[in-house]
Amino acid sequence: MIASIAGLAAGGAGSPSLAQWGPIAARRAYSVMTQAAEALALPGSTDDAVLLRLPQRPFGATAELPDSVAPLVKGAGRVAVVREAFAPSGVKPQELSQIVAPLGPRAVALSAASQEDAGAVVVDEYRRDPKTGRFALSRVAACVADFLAEQGVRAALVPDVRAAAAAAAASAPNAVREVAGGASPQSTNHVLMVAPTAFGFNEQAAQDNSFMHAGESAAEGGSALTRQVLREFSALHRQLTDFAGVRVSLMQHAVSHGTPDACFPNNWISTHAAREGGGAGAGAERSLVLYPMKCPNRAAERRPDIIAAVQAAHGPYARVVDLTGAERAGEPHYFEGTGVLVLDRVNGVAYVNLSERAHEALARQWVEALGYNELVTFRSTDLRGKPVYHTNVMMAVGTGVAVVCGDSVADPKERRRLLDSLAKSHEVVQISLEQMDALCGNVLELRGGHGLPVLAMSTQAHNAFTEDQRRAMRRHVAALVHAPIDTLESVGGGGVRCALAELF
DSSP states (O other): OGGGSOOOOOOSTTOOOTTSOOOOOOSSOOTTOOSOOEEEEOTTOTTOOEEEEOOOOSSOOOSBOOGGGHHHHTTOSEEEEEEETTOOTTOOOOOHHHHEEEEETTEEEEEGGGGSSTTOEEEEEEEEOTTTOOEEEEEEEEEHHHHHHHTTOEEEEESOHHHHHHHTTSSOOHHHHHHTTSSOOSOOSEEEEEOOTTOOOOTTGGGSOTTOOOOOOOOTTOOHHHHHHHHHHHHHHHIIIIITOOEEEEEOOOGGGTOTTTTOGGGTEEEEOTTTTBSTTOOSSOEEEEOOOSSHHHHTTOOHHHHHHHHHHHOOOOEEEEOGGGGGSSSOOOBOHHHHEEEETTTTEEEEEOBTTBOHHHHHHHHHHHTBSEEEEEOBBOTTSOBOSOGGGTEEEOSSEEEEOGGGBOSHHHHHHHHHHHHTTSEEEEOOHHHHHTTTTOOEEEEOTTSSEEEEEEHHHHHHSOHHHHHHHHTTOSOEEEEOOHHHHHHHOOOTGGGOEEOO
C-alpha cells in the first residue's frame, strides 16, 4: 500500500534511500506551488529513474528542474515529471498514487484512465548532467507508458491503482500478477495474419457457419469480392500496425492453394508461452500446436512454408503438439484452434463451446497436453437457434475483462458455471444474441506498442457495443482498436479475432 511505502529523498541521517519505493510530500518545491510534490522511485529501472508529480501550473515543461526538488531526485539518472496534458486550468491534479503505484521491482500499476484521450498522462523527461548534477529537459510530453517501457518497467493497466496496489500482496488482479512475473501473459504484441489475396465464398465451411452469406468464389486476378475484402483487410492491418503498434507477420495465399478462408489462420495454428496455463503439465518451453480441421479446404491452410516461417522468424518452438491425426481417423474428430478455444492464459482455464468443430475428447487432450488447470465446456446457439460453430464468436477473455453472450447457453447449469468462472478473475461484459450476431464476441486483446493491452475488433462490433459496455472494456485496456471489415464478416463469417493468430 502507498501509505506503507518509504519516501525517496536521499541524504543525511535518517533519510530514506532512492532504492525505496514511495510517494513523498516535498517541503520545498517551486515557489509558486501551493500543494505538495510527490515522487516515486523505480528501483531496477535502466537509469534509476524517478517519477515526479508537481502541483499543477499554468504551463508545461521547463528547461531545467529547479534546485528545490533536488532532495526528491538525489541519486536518480533520469526524472519524468508527470502531468495531465488535457486537464482544464485550475483543476486539482490527481495524486501520483492515483496514477501509478509500485508492485515490486520493475513493475507498477498504471491507471487505465491515463490512456484515455482527454485523461492522457504525459511525462516531461529530464536527464542528469554528470558534470553539474543538474537535470536538463530532454523530451517534452512523452507517453508515460513509453517512458516506463524504456526504463524496463512493466505496467499493469488497472481501473483503480490504489486498489490494485493494496491487493498485490493478497489476491492480486490478473494484470498485477502478470507484470509481477507470477502468471503467463494473456496477450502478445505479435500476430500472424494471412492477407485474403485469394479470398472467396467457402461452400464447405458454410455448411455449419450460420454467420456466412453467399458470395463470389476466388478467381485469378482477383474477383470484385476479393478486391473489396483486401481493401478492408489492409485497413485493419494499418490500424493494428500504425495505430496500435502491433507487430504483424503478414503472409499471402493463391487461388492454386484452394484455401478461400486462409485469412483465418487462428483455427489451424496456435503458439504458447513457456509455462502457460500454470498446471502441473505446463511446458517449460514455448509450444506450437497444429489442429484438425473439419473442412478439407481449411485443412489445406496448414502450409509447411508458413509453419517453417513461424519457426524461423519467431521460434524456435521446441515443443510441437500435433493433433491433426484426429482428422484422418476412421471416425474423424475436429478441434479448430483458438476458434474453439477461448483461453484464460493467466489462470489456466480453457473455455470450449462443444460443436462439430470442437470435440470434447480433443478438448480434454489439449488441456492435458498444454498443462491447463481447468476446462469449462458448454453448448451455445445463435439468434437463429443454430449451434454456434466457434467459441470465439460468443465470448472473449482479456487480462482483466471478459465478453460473453450468456444468453446463447441454454442449459442453466452450464451458463452459471461459465459466468461464475469468468467472474472469479474478470469484469464480465455480457452481450445479447443480437450483439453476438454483430460479432461483439469476436474481439481479441493484444499488447500495443506502448506495452499496454488494447482490444481489437471490427467497426461493426464496436458500434454494436453500448457506451456502458465500451466504458467497462476501457477500464482494462488502453484502446479499442477497430476497422470496418463488413464484407469479410458477412461472406467469411468471421471477424477480427478470427483473422489473428497470436505469436507468443
